[in-house]
Amino acid sequence: SGSAADRLARLADGYLVTQLLHTAVALGVPDALARGPRDAVDLAGELGARPGPLHRVLRGLAAEDVLAETGDGRFALTDTGRLLRTGVPGSLRDWVSTRGELYFGAAAGLPTAVRDGGTPYETVHGLPFFAHLSADASRLATFQAAMADRSAREAGAVVAAYDLTGCSSVVDVGGGRGTLLRTVRDGLPGSDVVLFDLPEVVADSDLPAVGGDFFAEVPAGADAYLLSRVLHDWDDDAAVRVLCTCRAAMRPDSVLLVVEAVLPERAADDPAAVRMDLYMLLLLHGRERTAAEYAALCTAAGLRLTRDVPTDAGVHVLETRPA
Ligand code: SAM
Structure with a gap:
C-alpha cells in the first residue's frame, strides 16, 4: 500500500x-x-x-x-x-548471512557489470566464487549452511513430486551437505547413496561421500543422478561439460534429475527465480534458464529432457535420460 x-x-x-x-x-x-x-x-x-x-x-x-x-x-x-534462529526447521539464518556477509559487497558492482561486463564477486575478491569460498573454512561453512537452509525447504517437495521408487543407487552431484540426498535416502530404504562434491565440502559428511571435480569425473553406474541447483552456477559451455561428465557415468537406463528453478515467461510470475538469476550475474558466470534452454543443454550433452515436473517449492524436477 x-x-x-x-x-x-x-x-x-x-x-x-x-x-x-x-x-x-x-x-x-x-x-x-x-x-x-x-x-x-x-x-x-x-x-x-x-x-x-x-x-x-x-x-x-x-x-x-x-x-x-x-x-x-x-x-x-x-x-x-x-526463522532467524539457529537450527530450527525452516531457519533462514545462514541464508541471511550469505546476503549480508558474502553477496552484499558484490551487489555494489552491478552497474559496472551491466555497463562493462565482468562478475562483481570476482572483481571484489580477485578469485572465482567457489575458489574464494574454499579459501576460508568459515566462509565455506556459511555458504553450505545457506544451501542446506534452502534445500531443507525444497527437498520434501522434490521427493513428493518425483517418485524414485525402484532406484537402488543414487548419486547427488554437487550435493553440498546432502540435505536433498538424505531426504531421498529416507524414502528409499536400503538404497546406496553417494554424496559427490568438492573434497573440502564432503570432508566431514555423515553420508557415504566422494570428493572430486564434476568437470572431470563422477561415480559411475548409479540408477539415478541428482544435479540440484548446480547447472545455474555455470555458463552454457561449462553446464554442458557437467552434463557430459554425468552422461559418461550413467548407464543407458540411468536417470538424471536436474533440480532447478525454471524462469517464468513474465518476471512477476516467479520473482524468486528472477532474483536468483541476478545472483548468478553478481557471483558466478551462470544464469537461471527456461525449460527450453535446459532441454538444449541436455541435447548438447547426449541427454534428452523427458519430463518437466513442477514441485510445491518453486523448483522443477527436470527428468533427463541418455538420448
Ligand atoms: N545441490 C546443493 C543444493 O541443491 O543445495 C548445492 C548447490 S550449490 C549452488 C552448488 C554446489 O556445487 C556446491 O555445493 C559446490 O561446492 C559444488 N561445486 C562447485 N564446483 C564443483 C566442482 N568443480 N566439482 C564438484 N562440486 C562442485
Missing part, C-alpha cells in the same frame, strides 16, 4: 534491511530473544553490544515486523523473526 513514491523509497532502502537482518544474526539477537523478550540494555549486556545503537537496530527490525515491541520497552520475535 502507499503511494508510488513510498513504494520506491522503500525499495531503495532494501540494502538497509539486508544489513539490519544480518546485524541481528551476527550479534545473536534472534537466539537470545528465543529465550524470552528483552530490552536493548539487557540484550546489549548479554551480546556484548552498545545499548544505544542496538536499540535503534531493534526498532528498525520492529518496523519490518521481524520483531514486535511488547509495549514496555522489550522486543520479542515475530513469526518472521523466529
